[in-house]
Amino acid sequence: MIVASVISVPQLIVFIVSVVIIAIGGVGLLTARYPVHAALFLVMTLFGVAILFIEEGAEFLAAVQVVVYAGAVVVLFLFVIMLLGVDREEIASFAGDTVRVGLAGVGVVLILAELFVVATGAWATGAHSVAGKLSSGSNIGVLARSVFTTYLLPFELTAALLVIAVVGAVILSRRMGVETTTLDSSPIESGRREVEQ
Amino acid sequence: MVVLGLVIGFPLLGFLVLLAFGKRMGDPGAGWFGTIAVASSFVAAIATWIVLLTKHGSNRTQVLHLFRWFQAGGLRVDVSFRADPLSIVMILFVTGVSAVIHLYSIGYMKRDARFHQFFIYLNLFVFSMLVLVTANNLPLTFLGWEGVGACSYWLISFWFERPTAASAGKKAFIINRIGDMGFLLGTFLVFFNLHSVSYSKVLPEAHQLSSGTAEAIALLFFLAAAGKSAQLPLFTWLLDAMEGPTPVSALIHAATMVTAGVYLMARLSPILALAHAASMTIAIIGVITAFVAAMAATSQTDIKKIVAFSTVSQLGYMMLGIGTGAYIAAIFLMVTHAFYKALIFLSSGSVIHSLDSEQSIRRMGALAKLMPITAWTMIIAWLSIAGVPPFSGFFSKGSVLEDAFGRNELLWVVGVVTALLTAYYMGRLVFVVFYGNARWQEVTHGHDPHESPRIMTIPLIVLAVAAATAGLLNLPYSGLRFLHNWLAPVFGSALVTYHLSSSEKILLPATDAVVALLGIFLAWRLWRRHSERKALEPAVLFKGWYIDTFYDRTFARGGTALAKFSDRVVDPTIVDGAVGGIAWLFRWVGGLGKRVQSGLVRSYLLIMVAGIVVLLAYVLLSAAR
Amino acid sequence: MTIPGSWYLVVAALLFGLGTFGVLTRRNVIVMFMSVELMLNAVNLTFVTYARMLNDVGGQIAVFFVLVVAAAEVVVGLGIIVAIFRHRATVTVDDISSLKG
Numbered sequence: 001m002i003v004a005s006v007i008s009v010p011q012l013i014v015f016i017v018s019v020v021i022i023a024i025g026g027v028g029l030l031t032a033r034y035p036v037h038a039a040l041f042l043v044m045t046l047f048g049v050a051i052l053f054i055e056e057g058a059e060f061l062a063a064v065q066v067v068v069y070a071g072a073v074v075v076l077f078l079f080v081i082m083l084l085g086v087d088r089e090e091i092a093s094f095a096g097d098t099v100r101v102g103l104a105g106v107g108v109v110l111i112l113a114e115l116f117v118v119a120t121g122a123w124a125t126g127a128h129s130v131a132g133k134l135s136s137g138s139n140i141g142v143l144a145r146s147v148f149t150t151y152l153l154p155f156e157l158t159a160a161l162l163v164i165a166v167v168g169a170v171i172l173s174r175r176m177g178v179e180t181t182t183l184d185s186s187p188i189e190s191g192r193r194e195v196e197q
Numbered sequence: 198m199v200v201l202g203l204v205i206g207f208p209l210l211g212f213l214v215l216l217a218f219g220k221r222m223g224d225p226g227a228g229w230f231g232t233i234a235v236a237s238s239f240v241a242a243i244a245t246w247i248v249l250l251t252k253h254g255s256n257r258t259q260v261l262h263l264f265r266w267f268q269a270g271g272l273r274v275d276v277s278f279r280a281d282p283l284s285i286v287m288i289l290f291v292t293g294v295s296a297v298i299h300l301y302s303i304g305y306m307k308r309d310a311r312f313h314q315f316f317i318y319l320n321l322f323v324f325s326m327l328v329l330v331t332a333n334n335l336p337l338t339f340l341g342w343e344g345v346g347a348c349s350y351w352l353i354s355f356w357f358e359r360p361t362a363a364s365a366g367k368k369a370f371i372i373n374r375i376g377d378m379g380f381l382l383g384t385f386l387v388f389f390n391l392h393s394v395s396y397s398k399v400l401p402e403a404h405q406l407s408s409g410t411a412e413a414i415a416l417l418f419f420l421a422a423a424g425k426s427a428q429l430p431l432f433t434w435l436l437d438a439m440e441g442p443t444p445v446s447a448l449i450h451a452a453t454m455v456t457a458g459v460y461l462m463a464r465l466s467p468i469l470a471l472a473h474a475a476s477m478t479i480a481i482i483g484v485i486t487a488f489v490a491a492m493a494a495t496s497q498t499d500i501k502k503i504v505a506f507s508t509v510s511q512l513g514y515m516m517l518g519i520g521t522g523a524y525i526a527a528i529f530l531m532v533t534h535a536f537y538k539a540l541i542f543l544s545s546g547s548v549i550h551s552l553d554s555e556q557s558i559r560r561m562g563a564l565a566k567l568m569p570i571t572a573w574t575m576i577i578a579w580l581s582i583a584g585v586p587p588f589s590g591f592f593s594k595g596s597v598l599e600d601a602f603g604r605n606e607l608l609w610v611v612g613v614v615t616a617l618l619t620a621y622y623m624g625r626l627v628f629v630v631f632y633g634n635a636r637w638q639e640v641t642h643g644h645d646p647h648e649s650p651r652i653m654t655i656p657l658i659v660l661a662v663a664a665a666t667a668g669l670l671n672l673p674y675s676g677l678r679f680l681h682n683w684l685a686p687v688f689g690s691a692l693v694t695y696h697l698s699s700s701e702k703i704l705l706p707a708t709d710a711v712v713a714l715l716g717i718f719l720a721w722r723l724w725r726r727h728s729e730r731k732a733l734e735p736a737v738l739f740k741g742w743y744i745d746t747f748y749d750r751t752f753a754r755g756g757t758a759l760a761k762f763s764d765r766v767v768d769p770t771i772v773d774g775a776v777g778g779i780a781w782l783f784r785w786v787g788g789l790g791k792r793v794q795s796g797l798v799r800s801y802l803l804i805m806v807a808g809i810v811v812l813l814a815y816v817l818l819s820a821a822r
Numbered sequence: 823m824t825i826p827g828s829w830y831l832v833v834a835a836l837l838f839g840l841g842t843f844g845v846l847t848r849r850n851v852i853v854m855f856m857s858v859e860l861m862l863n864a865v866n867l868t869f870v871t872y873a874r875m876l877n878d879v880g881g882q883i884a885v886f887f888v889l890v891v892a893a894a895e896v897v898v899g900l901g902i903i904v905a906i907f908r909h910r911a912t913v914t915v916d917d918i919s920s921l922k923g
Contacts, residue, residue: 007824007825007826008824011824011825012825015825015829019833022833022837023836026836026837026840026841026860027840029840029844029853029856029857029860030840030843030844030847030848030857032853035850035852035853038850038852038853038856039856042856042859042860045837045860045863046859046863049837049863049866049867052830052833052867052870053867053870055825056830056870056871056873056874057874058870058873058874058882058885060882061866061870061882061885061886061889064886064889065863065866065889068889068892068893069859069863069889069892072893073859073892073893073896076896076897076900077852077855077856077896077900080852080900080903080904081852083904084903084904084907097847100846100847101846101847103846104842104843104846104847105843107842107846108839108842108843108846109839111838111839111842112835112836112838112839115831115834115835115838115839116832116835118831118835119828119831119832119834119835120828120831120832132878132879133877133878133879134873134874134877134878134879134882135877139882142879143879143882143883143886146879146880146883147883147886151883151887154887158887158890158891161890161891161894162890162893162894164894165893165894165895165897165898166897168897168898168901169897169898169900169901170901172898172901172902172904172905173901173904173905173908
């Protein structure tokens with residue numbers, strides 16, 4: 001193999017395996033009949049991506065990927081699926097909507113074509129590093145230095161964002177429930193009744 | 198020249214006071230107040246005249262400058278008044294006749310529901326007329342011109358409960374607009390060429406105008422004059438104007454306002470003198486108007502219509518004088534005409550008043566014994582207008598015809614024929630109304646008509662004296678041509694003098710007198726015992742040559758049809774169509790956009806993807822370049 | 823010799839396409855959400871690849887922030903889904919079209 005003569009074989013094997021995992025996961029996600037299965041395929045894909053991260057030297061991100069995505073996000077998904085009791089078959093996922101599916105396919109193919117042009121071309125601008133060299137130390141060390149110095153403010157903002165998101169989620173789920181009950185009892189009519197009384 | 202301000206100020210004061218307190222003054226207080234205001238103005242006019250008499254030559258042109266009215270670029274318009282021999286003549290006879298007619302109106306309008314309002318309009322009219330004749334620039338003249346037009350409109354439709362009166366007012370207003378267009382365009386042309394609108398500058402510099410420009414200006418102002426002074430083809434409004442109260446017909450539509458056109462042409466004589474073709478046109482139109490109106494007058498049955506056609510005819514004579522360059526003769530005729538025509542109207546009004554507003558001469562007759570003063574004053578007026586010596590009409594009409602003869606024999610021939618007709622139709626009126634059989638029993642329900650009250654007969658007598666003797670103003674003998682000598686400096690070189698042989702100087706007045714007597718004789722032969730002669734009253738003349746009918750068929754009905762067509766077709770399809778079409782277009786576009794807003798998230802996403810594709814393609818293409 | 827960056831980029835592009843297709847075609851809101859996560863991961867992979875190719879830590883920092891934002895997004899998104907489900911008893915997007923014009 002010409003490729004094998006250029007690239008080290010173990011890396012190639014790891015790459016191919018992870019790509020296969022990603023492909024199976026992605027296609028499975030698309031075609032899964034049950035949301036629970038889809039979630040599991042998603043975990044699979046995320047693991048594949050994590051492997052690629054490691055192969056690219058981003059060990060910290062790979063770990064975070066597994067912990068946050070597989071550990072938190074997908075669990076959250078599964079939790080919601082179970083909570084809502086919608087772990088049943090999705091009604092006619094693709095069927096009866098050929099025009100939209102066709103259009104979606106065309107759109108995706110166009111995006112892919114354009115992305116391939118980007119991916120295979122020499123689009124690197126050669127701009128100088130702003131955040132610092134990646135190879136100047138251990139991955140975690142480099143990241144930590146950058147996050148706690150250059151990107152300290154955005155980092156703090158993400159903390160605030162997370163808090164806001166949590167509070168927002170709580171309020172959303174509570175508020176909507178309250179509104180549902182008032183809507184059912186027709187607020188206008190009840191208000192009128194109050195006035196009459 | 199403060200006294201000139203008083204002349205104009207008194208009627209204005211009268212108008213304002215009557216406007217504020219007229220209703221409280223009531224009947225007849227408001228009438229007396231208005232009359233006194235105008236009479237004071239007449240006294241002030243005499244004082245102004247005396248002031249001018251003490252001066253000589255060019256000093257007789259005095260300007261009273263009050264304030265700047267408006268200014269725009271090089272255009273400067275002042276409120277300034279001009280007292281010169283011409284405007285003094287106008288002021289004197291306008292205020293004099295107005296005062297007499299005001300007095301008469303107190304009796305005539307008695308017990309009218311809007312008595313005080315009548316005098317508000319009358320005083321405003323006198324004020325506007327004085328502004329018109331004394332203004333020292335064209336825009337101020339136009340202000341007065343429009344003022345008298347508006348008052349004329351209000352007074353014609355004074356009894357607006359009658360639909361005919363209301364529409365007659367509208368008609369007068371609309372037809373006068375055509376003339377006003379000529380006035381405005383003429384003013385623009387004057388300003389464009391002479392860079393001023395003030396008479397003090399325009400008149401002395403008129404000779405700078407090229408002859409073509411002068412012709413255009415003269416014709417445009419003649420259009421204005423034709424509207425106001427009821428010349429062909431714009432005279433039809435004056436006949437309908439008779440719907441107004443008779444004193445209004447006498448004051449506005451016989452004596453003063455309708456002569457404004459003649460005055461305007463006389464005022465602009467320096468321009469007219471340069472425009473030979475326009476002058477000839479004016480003379481021809483004037484003489485044709487005189488003839489056509491006189492013919493129509495012979496067949497009318499409404500007493501006021503006869504007099505109205507007579508007025509048109511006489512105005513035609515004045516225009517003939519203007520056109521032939523005989524400005525003084527025209528002014529002379531205007532003054533004498535004001536007297537005898539006002540008298541005819543007031544006498545007619547007296548008859549109408551005593552017959553409970555009956556206007557048809559078919560239902561009159563044998564009134565001479567019952568209303569002697571009215572009858573005798575009317576006969577004096579008739580002899581004056583007919584041109585029987587030594588009444589005023591003989592001299593004034595004679596001088597116009599003399600100059601017409603000097604200019605062109607044909608004009609004179611038509612003028613003389615018209616004079617014959619004038620004597621004839623007025624004779625017909627007098628005989629049918631005051632002699633023959635009494636035919637008014639139906640109207641008065643048995644009881645006899647009686648002479649009008651003294652407040653109406655005194656003005657008749659005053660005017661009768663004036664009509665009989667006004668010829669003294671300008672006797673055709675050297676040394677006695679007072680009016681000529683008075684006015685000649687105003688017109689100067691514009692005045693055309695025709696030299697007639699001594700035999701012509703005797704023959705022409707003799708012809709006039711013979712023609713007048715012939716007309717009277719004809720009337721006496723034909724109408725002494727008759728009140729109706731179908732053969733002599735053809736429908737074409739009764740209908741006024743169908744000119745009014747023609748206007749009605751073409752312009753009035755055409756305009757109505759056009760309006761209806763617009764209402765039926767243009768408005769719903771084109772105007773509403775454009776509006777509705779735009780609304781429909783946006784609704785359609787909105788409908789297209791609405792389909793995008795399907796509420797389906799995946800449709801939005803699809804559009805997003807399309808956007809991503811396009812954006813990426815753009816980035817790639819711009820990077821590849 | 824390591825694997826060239828363009829390979830990773832191609833894989834990322836394919837993953838992105840899969841995610842896009844999923845978002846566009848699936849009707850279950852939760853599955854659509856998962857597809858969005860797929861797309862985010864594809865972008866993350868691209869970031870990491872460029873970070874390696876350009877030897878710049880910035881790419882990895884971006885991934886770090888994307889992960890945080892994605893977590894927040896999932897929290898809020900799932901909260902909305904729960905609220906909608908309580909109200910409408912459905913998680914099929916085509917049934918949720920109250921914003922129709």
